[in-house]
Amino acid sequence: MKLTKEQFQKDFKDRLHHKFSIETCDANSVELFQSLGSLIKTYISGDWREDRLEQQRNQQKIAFYFSIEFLPGKMLKSNLLNLGILDLVRDGLEELGLDFEQIAEAEKDMALGNGGLGRLASCFMDSLASTGLPGFGNGIRYKYGLFKQEFIDGYQVELPDAWLTTGNIWEVRKDHEKVDVCFEGHVWLKEDKQTGRLIPVYENPRILRAVPYDTAMVGFRNEQVNNLRLWDIEIPESEERKYYSINERRQIQDITGVLYPDDSTYEGRRLRLIQEYFFTSAGLQTIVKRFKKLNLPIETIHEKIAVHINDTHPSLAVAEFMRILVDEEGMEWSQAWLATVRTMSYTNHTIMSEALEKWPVDMVKQLIPRVYQIIEEIDHRFVTEMSTKFDGDLVERTRILRDGQVHMAHLAIIGSHSTNGVAKIHSDLLKDVVLHDFYVLYPERFNNKTNGIALRRWSQISNEPLSQVLDETIGESWRSDAEKIELLMAYKDDKNVQEKLAQAKKLNKQRLADYIFKTTGVKVSTNAIFDVQVKRLHAYKRQQLKLLHIMKLYLDLKQNPELEIPPRVFIFGAKAAPSYYYAKAVIKVINEVANLINNDKKIQDKLKVVFLPNYNVSLAEIIVPAADVSEQISLASKEASGTSNMKLMLNGAITVATLDGANIEIKDAVGEENIVIFGMDKDRVYQYYREQNYNAYEVYNSDLTLKRVLNTFVDGTIPNIVREGQELFDALIKYNDEYFTLADFHSYIEAQEKIDLLYQDKAKWNKMSLINTANGGRFSSDHTVKRYAEDIWGIVAMK
Template sequence: MQITKEEFKKELEQKLDSQFAVDVEHASLGELYSALSNVLRDGYAPNWRETRIKEAHEGKKQVYYFSIEFLPGTLLRSNLLNLGWMDTVKSALKDLGLNLDDIAAKEPDMALGNGGLGRLAAAFMDSLASTGYVGNGNGIRYKYGLFKQKFVNGYQVELPNDWLQKHNHWEVMRDNKSVLVHFGGQVNLVQKDNWMTPEYNGGYSIKAVPYDIPVVGYHTGIVNTMRLWDAEIPESEEINYPTIDDRRKVEDLTSILYPDDSSYSGRLLRLKQEYFFVSAGLQSILRYYTKDLKQNDMHNLPKYVAVHINDTHPAMAVAELMRLLVDEYHIDWDEAWKITVQVMSYTNHTIMAEAMEKWDINMMTQLLPRIMQIITEIDRRYVISLTGKVAESVINDTRIVNNGNVQMAHLAIIGSHSVNGVAPLHTHLLETEVLKEFYELYPERFNNKTNGITLRRWLQIANPKLSKLLDQTVGRDWRTDSAKMLLLQDSYKNAKVLKQINEIKLENKEKLAKFIKKTTGITVDPTAIFDVQIKRLHAYKRQTLKLLHIIKLYHDLKNGIDHPKRVVIFGAKAAPSYTYAKDVIKVINEVANVINNDASIHGKLKVIFLENYDVTLAEKIIPAADVSEQISTTTKEASGTSNMKLMANGALTVATMDGANVDIAKAVGQDNIFIFGLNKDQVYDYYNKHDYKPRDMYNSDQVMKETVDALIDGSFSKAANEGRVLYDSFLQENEEFLVLADFESYLQAQKKIEENWHDQRSWAQKALVNIAHSEEFNADNTVARYAKDIWGLKKLN
């Protein structure tokens, strides 16, 4: 539905009046946000309803993306853009003396995810709707999102992120679509009507209530649904929870998102969360299949439904679908298994061993007795099917139940027809190292699907100026057909375009500089190199290597060795229980303090660690970046996606040949990226031979020694203890992240960056090539590949 400026103004006034009894002039920004989002809701509501009717009518296959994390950020501007209202509304607001950005800033950031994995899930939602596919999200409506990060004396402090406090304006609660999820008790199998039927004794049910969030497609008229589940006490069981405390215990199931994307804490609650949203999701899918689509043959389920297991957290979907098919719909085990494997597909997002989920059998038996029985049976049949055919060791390594644990990745792989990694190198490592034995058993299941980003959010919304330049140079079509962005290369020698690229970058940097001033009090020079590392704080991502480079630059400047002006900008949250990562934050903050206050270096180097990195902050930083730091230990970063967002905004990447950096290097060519560091074979050589001796390197390299010693020689005395922790970690024999091994070559890469910086025209040319080729990482194309190769979807008419 389109809207004129005048219609919009009238609608806005009406909403302000009916909701708050104020007029535009007297409305607060919060009230304006609320009214504006309501006008938008009216705008897309008909499309949302029609999409559902069409879905049921056309009966096309749908994908359900099961993910324990979704990280959409804010939705106001994205809904405006996708609905085609952005320009009209911006200009109408301007007429009224208002600014869209100020109003949009009132929306809480929907941070129901930790990092790349959750952000990817949200990007896929947007891309599915924007390319015409029916794709549904299935997740958890956490009451508290990822913690709010503050720095106190340089330390990270975590505060609750009560994002729902001010109401989520997009969600619609659909109480009538609630389902019950059962936990605990005992299960006996009894013969009933010729069927082994489970008889449940004891235990309890929790009511899963869906909150639907619309996913508005970009100019497609399609509005898909992201369904997030909340936990309530079923009316019939209220009597069992007489006190507020009792109630809270149940409702706590969906209270918190686990703030850790690499290891697991609060295990029992986490397991409950996993089963809760998986069971609720599958029950509602089958209800839709039977009631709305009026299908009664479960054998046809794979023609209508694809369920995607995003990392192992929803892997129980395999067992839960078996339970539903066998127990509730009386499908033969073998038939049910065929259906299940055809329906399920799985993405692995990391090779980090600590993220490989396993659940204790006893815990699982107590909490989910029927699921444990089913998993045991799947495992038993798996072992039988391979006995005598492959080595016993292979069976033991790959079976689902072993060493007292249920291996969730094994369940996901065995129960899915497709297993994919998220960049070619990552998929290759899955096939040859991490999941080698599975690859040999099921080579046809493995495939690669390189990650992508939504250019709508990261260019159109976050960088309107660069978007306009693209409009002027390649035409507006790039907004729907990103391949057109490649035409930008025709302007490689166009002095005017190159100048504009630099001007736009400078304007974005000025804006960020203002934000930095406002939030940290520190003045930064927008003409300096803005050198950006934004991602979760983790040893493998090596914010530590950046830190060593900063110290080296500082020493140089103090010793009269000149460098171009540079502002290093970090954004990163550390998992609350990850002490090493928190130590890194403290050290960076104290190093920053010393450097930022040292008048002797004349402001040539500034180090800014911005608090509370989230999608909203990313939208401010990314358009202003000159340099993108992608410096993980080769083999450790499955893909990375900030690398893609930064290149799309014209930042030049300094990178190891890890994750999707490899593909970025291929796309832009060696001249337009700064590659350094050990390659995968060298890394594995160290790991296999156990002969990495950083202390020898340190002793024989004076620059390295001076740089590392600064951590313990009193230079940064406020982080003496944490500095010692880092120092010791770097020098430890066979240190896993090979920080010092890459130090020298990282310095070389940085030197090259400085040399290139002096030639602003050629810098702009490199930026231009990066912007043009970022289209290869358009999530719209990524989902098209999933849709075709894995899910078998057809577009809605």
């Protein structure tokens, strides 16, 4: 946008005066941020409105991205960068005697997601706008998100993440687009005597009101602004029911309270299902209303609307869309089904069976009775059609209604024209193993779309020292075309450029070291290897394998304090689901290992362990640029893709990885000599599954080194973990090591010894780091969404 520094300064002071009636010298950082954010939103609003009108005028096809999570992080710097005024605003504020970074720090992370799923959705929102593609996000406006994580006596404690305390400056409430969502009651079908159609009659339904809050998604210097719509809940007052008890109000407000209610209880699972239908129904209702304004035949809706189901959580979109088309728009079933399949597409993000959602039939029937009737009919027609073409057992295995449960992935696949995985290995596993039955039914629907990341945030915003080196070395074209980062490969043997990149890494390590000291009181040296594992805490991601490596090094140093090894700082960031007790035990053990090692003077500070609480996007922006080693150590075949692996390699970290998820594609990009691969591949893993001959106790009992390390969990070496240490030990021995941690132990140790040797050869290490950065551009989410647009959604750029 065209803006002078002087005009910005005037606008900012005027906004502060009007909003808070104070001078800049009297305002605190929150007031300054609120004023700045409010001003920037004004700068955005013209393009935001114009793009919406242009889409309507041109009858542009739009992709609506339905996701239970969005994890955008702080938006101030992103919006300023994309508007092209980040440096102007920074300089303008500094001339007014204000600290831009302190103002930016006052912004709260939006608590709308947890891990890679939500971050991917936000990267896609950024990339859709930045590539000029018309996209529209649809999710839930959580009041508290997942939770705010703190550690007390080493244990994870979950506190409310009250991110909306001072409001959300970026959102706009859209009261004129409120819709009602119907739950419960009884539904029966009545024949319309004039048309002969069956009309649903609702008795005693529970009506809840969905209120949309829209946030602008600003494209990178292209004047395009898309929309992220998040739904909140209200209690509609009617003549029949004007008064609700405090408890009733609280129960309703809880629907948009937290992300992922505890699914270990019936009430928690019920609340999750309500959430999923609430935002799905609200989103689809407004989509149909929007389409009808185009005055086109309803059966052509797929020509102007694409709805994407991001993982199984919004799978009810298939049945809800059918309900709207058949019940409210009067379409014949077969016509409505054709439109639904053409409109819907689905991304599978996991092969873990527990993540492929299933809901008890009785729960679905009671909560959303009309939708359940639609699902029954979809299932019945599916069985009728497929039974004439395929084996009965195959059809039975792929039904939506099986064993008293509604299988949400089945509904999404049957009701969509596209099902994609998120890395080549993952997509192959879906076709060959996890969803093989569906691949037999619909081979043409399966495809791969490897995940990507918004490189603007993970380089230009979070790593300004690196960005400056890139500008000086290859020019600035990479800022708008991420694949141009590959121009850096021309300098892979240039010692001067390597040194500049190393110095940028040093600055980032110092920033992280300062943060670690401020947060935990632990002093770490920037000369040490910063060894990073940041991701959701789950047994298949194998934080426990990292623990075994740490304890081996510690025992080696206790036996020989003069052992020559490069110092290491092990950095963890992860939240465990509140009801996932094993993961919470791992957190406790890591924290007690940290207490043990960080306070043992005999090892001469050669090892430090830091678990930073409340891992979120803002913390990732500090950790990722500082990492030397990227730990991607999930059991081969279990990680669908990963995106932290992409962020870390872009920022010059060397990846230690199994052949899992996108690690394989990173290896192909950087070359085998610039990544450290270890462990079993998926074929060996599946061989164990077939032969059922893995014996963890035999592995443990026949390996003295492993036995010595593993025994530290139960022999008192690590204080204060009597229960948790036993839990980890039992998971690996008594319950036969579900994720083959012990089988991969020695290969992992060898990989880490290779890292030690490489790090001591600075020239070699710096070259590897440069090559990783230079190849990071191919994992841009800009590229990924273009492939979705072309292959799945059928949308084209506006600009």
